[in-house]
Amino acid sequence: NYRGDDNSFCLACVAANSVSPADRLYSSLLEPLTESTAPEMDGEMENRMRDFIDRGSELRGTRQDNLGPYWQWVLSVYGTTLLDRFGTFRFLDPELVPLNLLKHNKLDSGSL
Numbered sequence: 001n002y003r004g005d006d007n008s009f010c011l012a013c014v015a016a017n018s019v020s021p022a023d024r025l026y027s028s029l030l031e032p033l034t035e036s037t038a039p040e041m042d043g044e045m046e047n048r049m050r051d052f053i054d055r056g057s058e059l060r061g062t063r064q065d066n067l068g069p070y071w072q073w074v075l076s077v078y079g080t081t082l083l084d085r086f087g088t089f090r091f092l093d094p095e096l097v098p099l100n101l102l103k104h105n106k107l108d109s110g111s112l
Contacts, residue, residue, distance in 0.1 A: 036068070038073070039073055041072075045075075045076065045079075048075060048089075049075055051088075052089050053066065053067060055090050058094070059097060
């Protein structure tokens with residue numbers, strides 16, 4: 001155990017196991033995540049996400065109902081910057097996007 005009863009670092013515990021704290025930390029970081037967590041959403045975030053999904057559905061020509069946690073985080077982190085810069089998520093001209101590439105790419109599997 002890393003911690004004593006008062007939640008302080010316990011050197012004796014580490015010495016008894018002869019494993020350094022850095023080794024334990026590194027090992028813990030190698031463990032697979034048990035679940036993906038999405039960012040907390042308020043009304044504004046939900047509206048952004050819906051607009052982002054609708055735009056992606058229009059470009060791909062298929063309906064998508066939601067985003068996975070990864071893309072929710074991308075939208076949460078970068079969405080405001082995109083909106084500040086372009087005013088909308090609809091800044092791409094669909095005529096300039098190689099739609100056949102999107103349709104036949106792995107991205108068509110619903111990850112966007």
